[in-house]
Amino acid sequence: MSLIVHELCVSIGGRQVVSGVSFEVSDGERVGIIGESGSGKSLTALAILGLLPAEAEVGGSILFNGRELVGCSDRELAAIRGDQIGIVFQEPQTALSPLIRLGKQMTESLRIHYTLSRTQAKDAAVELARRVGLPDPESIVRSYPHEVSGGQRQRAAIAAAIAAGPELLIADEPTTALDVTVQKGVLELFRELSDETGSSLVFITHDLAVLKQIADRMIVLDDGAVVESGTVDAVLSNPQHPSTRALVAAALATSWRRPAVGE
Numbered sequence: 080m081s082l083i084v085h086e087l088c089v090s091i092g093g094r095q096v097v098s099g100v101s102f103e104v105s106d107g108e109r110v111g112i113i114g115e116s117g118s119g120k121s122l123t124a125l126a127i128l129g130l131l132p133a134e135a136e137v138g139g140s141i142l143f144n145g146r147e148l149v150g151c152s153d154r155e156l157a158a159i160r161g162d163q164i165g166i167v168f169q170e171p172q173t174a175l176s177p178l179i180r181l182g183k184q185m186t187e188s189l190r191i192h193y194t195l196s197r198t199q200a201k202d203a204a205v206e207l208a209r210r211v212g213l214p215d216p217e218s219i220v221r222s223y224p225h226e227v228s229g230g231q232r233q234r235a236a237i238a239a240a241i242a243a244g245p246e247l248l249i250a251d252e253p254t255t256a257l258d259v260t261v262q263k264g265v266l267e268l269f270r271e272l273s274d275e276t277g278s279s280l281v282f283i284t285h286d287l288a289v290l291k292q293i294a295d296r297m298i299v300l301d302d303g304a305v306v307e308s309g310t311v312d313a314v315l316s317n318p319q320h321p322s323t324r325a326l327v328a329a330a331l332a333t334s335w336r337r338p339a340v341g342e
């Protein structure tokens with residue numbers, strides 16, 4: 080797997096919101112994209128996935144396994160999504176249909192790309208549920224999204240994203256809607272899955288504590304541009320740009336506990 084984003088620009092309504100973003104992701108690598116709200120993280124991900132709003136204008140290049148994605152037709156991009164590039168969004172509630180059983184949704188991309196009998200599809204759903212750590216896989220695949228917890232819904236959405244064995248998974252704030260303990264388990268799941276399958280991960284977050292748990296390398300976006308990048312250790316041991324320093328300060332403030340009176 081190789082992803083080379085070069086001088087990516089996105090304009091919407093005449094306003095440039097992503098300005099010359101360049102980065103690379105190689106085989107098995109986990110890259111975190113971090114930045115303040117509005118810095119262009121989601122639009123960068125959506126550009127790779129070919130899911131930008133219709134009115135967006137895109138410039139630059141996105142090479143996925145040597146193939147140029149900028150300018151590909153919607154049909155070509157739809158074929159790549161799900162099969163070669165998996166997606167996990169922040170809110171599983173919106174990614175999952177409320178009226179379809181989890182097992183069927185988890186195996187959707189498999190059923191699009193392969194011909195499966197009813198029994199094969201059911202077995203695949205149970206196996207996927209097991210892989211993403213859902214409890215009681217045999218019965219949970221028959222549940223509807225509202226019948227399970229938020230963390231379990233996100234695990235089901237991750238199962239759906241990995242079902243067809245994509246080489247690259249793009250996750251946009253996938254743990255932001257979850258509480259901290261559930262968040263930890265879901266982050267561990269992302270690590271396990273990429274270790275097991277060797278797939279690469281682009282992980283978008285505004286939270287440095289989350290990024291540190293998941294990424295090998297990081298890219299800091301500010302106002303639509305990359306302002307700093309490198310291994311997580313290198314960037315965080317010597318943050319250069321004011322945006323990176325602000326993220327480090329925010330993470331420190333969150334982890335700092337004011338002593339209770341009398342302590």
Ligand SMILES: Nc1ncnc2c1ncn2[C@@H]1O[C@H](COP(=O)(O)OP(=O)(O)OP(=O)(O)O)[C@@H](O)[C@H]1O
Nearest residue numbers: 091096114115116117118119120121122123132285
């Ligand atoms: N559909 C749209 N139409 C017009 N402007 C948009 C649209 N989507 C995003 N933008 C603008 O583009 C900029 C970058 O947005 P983007 O969603 O990529 O930021 P982000 O870093 O992902 O922020 P957040 O963490 O809040 O999701 C923002 O200024 C946003 O207002």
